[in-house]
Amino acid sequence: MAQRILALEFAGDRVRAALAERSWNSLNLVGMYDKVRADDETDLGGALSRLVAETGRPDIVISAMPADRVAKRLLELPFKDARRLHQVVPFALEEHLPFPVDNGAVAFTRVGREADHTLVMAAMVRKTELKNHLDLLQKAGLDPKTVTLAPLALAAMFTRARNGAKPAAHLVVEGDESSTSVVLVDLAGAPRALRSILGGLMRSDGSVVSADAAAPILNSVRQTLLAQGGEIDQTEVILAGAAAAYPQVRGLLSDSLAMPVSDGSTFDYTGIFEGSVPNTGKYSSCVAMLLGELPSKPLNLINFRQGEFLFRGRIRGDLSPFYTSGILAAAILAAIIFHFGIGVYANLHRLSQVNAEIAAAAGPVLGRTDPANAKAQLKTGIAKMNHRLTLIGGNLTHSPLDTLVAVSQALPTRFPVEMADVQIDSNGLRVTGQADSFATVDQAKEALEDSGYFGSIEVAHAKAGSDPSKVDFRMDANFKGVTPGVARDNPANGRDE
Structure with missing residues (x-):
């Protein structure tokens, strides 16, 4: 099903918008709209509501901060690493501004590379301005996935057009x-x-x-x-x-x-949009912002929705909210298959030994004189071993399946934790993975403690991951009533931040 994308721009007392529909391989421009603030309205909230009533509820919203409210600079930095760019750009931008960036939201986009240097367009908007912008959109029930700088998108559109x-x-x-x-x-x-x-x-x-x-x-x-x-x-x-x-x-x-x-x-826009594209005129900036949602090679827009303003909404057709649940389900299924395979292998080995012992015992005693009796004895032994094949996981006090079910029930649905590795032994459970923050790791620990299935729980390792927005962690949980055994490999105390 096609996704409806709405790009918005505020111009004085007017709200301008462009609406497009995106399929898996195309982007079609549906229409362009212009709504004016009424004389009895104090802000553009009413005009936005009227626009949404006409266009229908979009799946994705892109909006633009007024360009005169944004401080921007072109910076050349002597490295290409994305993580370092996120760390350095705010401080590099601050050197060019007459005020600190502590109260601002900073965003940037790469615009070029020269040898080992990276050229970025960095921009900052005051947090109060960004909050007012998001609050105004919220009045019309809109939560923008991207808040960007329209002139930069407009220039990129003309560069791509023929x-x-x-x-x-x-x-x-x-x-x-x-x-x-x-x-x-x-x-x-x-x-x-x-x-x-x-x-x-x-x-x-x-x-x-x-x-x-x-x-x-x-x-x-x-x-x-x-x-x-x-x-x-x-x-x-x-x-x-x-x-x-x-x-x-x-x-x-x-x-x-x-x-x-x-x-x-x-300009010819047929290489960007499917079908005919009317004269965009005053809607040029709105149309340009739509390039950030192209099915292939989308435009890398500046996005001020960073940090405390990070977009956490739900997008129809976007499966990313189910990634955590999918990973957890895959981990449970893998653990079940692994546990089942280990049990089958162990029981087959035992069955082979029993068959060998029966044959060794029946041959010298019965010889060739009584094959019926030997056959009955072998059938009895085989039946007993087949029955034991159904007993999987009996050597452990706590079943791995029960343990994983307890973890699944303890963590809330769509909890922002991705489990990369799950290890279960006679003492307890070890989980390594990623979370969106240190607070989420602490919440996961509290949820496992509240489940009543585990005794002592320790966050043995937590630090910022290769993705700046993720935290790598490792958590050890001992089963309730079980005395911890020998310390696991590579213990780590505290938290690396």
Whole structure:
């Protein structure tokens, strides 16, 4: 079943949106929408609710923070390791800002590589701004999977689209009456500069603003273009957003830069979307954000839903919430099969020994004179051993199956713990795996203690894993009423953080 993806952008008193349907191999643009805040409404919550009522409840939501509320910098870091990037980017970004990043949500995306260096576009939004943004969406019952920066997605869309020309650098100017964003993309498709400016080159009726109002915006656009240096002649200027619909705005920009200015609607989007794509115009940013959910080679969007703002919602068609349950079920099934195989092997070995003893005893005593009696004795022995084959796990006080069932019942459904290895011996249970936090490891320990099946439980090992969002752990649980035996291999006390 196709998933419905809704991309949202707030522009002054308006909510703009683009809706697409994604199948396993295609993305179809369904429609574009524009809702205005009513005079008696204090925020855009009402406009959002009306939009959702018209489009229907989406499966995935992508929204954009206003670009003028986001601090962004292009950083070049001397390594490629993703884990180190997550650790270093916030501090590297802070060096370029006049305020600390402690109260902000930091996100980044890789935009290029040069030898062993990584080029990233880093961005920060204040936590209060991000919380207000999410609260506004929550009023309409929306929980965005991604909160991103629209101008960066827009520039990437023009880089991927075909316009029938040779490869060129792009200067993308996106704006309406309230704001203007400028993104410079080099010949390799990597963004080199990103600026957001309060105010636009047009009024609400489509006419251009006065020369005094336009001057600071045009100067900023000109300075951004000069950052391209020797590639200016190979740079294509593209006007997008609501301003692209008005020739007089394009003319103003063209005269100021002394360069031709093209409209984003002239690009060919058939390589990105299935079917016909209408002139996106003022919805260009919303359409660009949809590229983050392409079935193949999705655009790597900046996503501010990190840390305390991490998206924890449920997406229809997404099986990731069942991964933990699936891993646990597979572990239980593997343990059952393993235990069954060990029992069968042991009993078959015993059966072979008994048959050999019966043959050795029957031959000298009975010889060839009484085969019927020997056959009856052999059948009796075989019957007894076949009966013993059904007794699996009888050598252990606590059955592994009962133990795994007790663990399964103790942990809540969809508990964010992934068990990689489960070991059961006569003393107890050892579990190694991954959790989403140290608190989750402690909750798992408490749940096993409350089950009443185990005695002492120790978290012998817990530290941050190779995935920064995961915690590797090892937990040892002794059966209730069983005195712990010899210490297990590689004991570890405490927690490595």
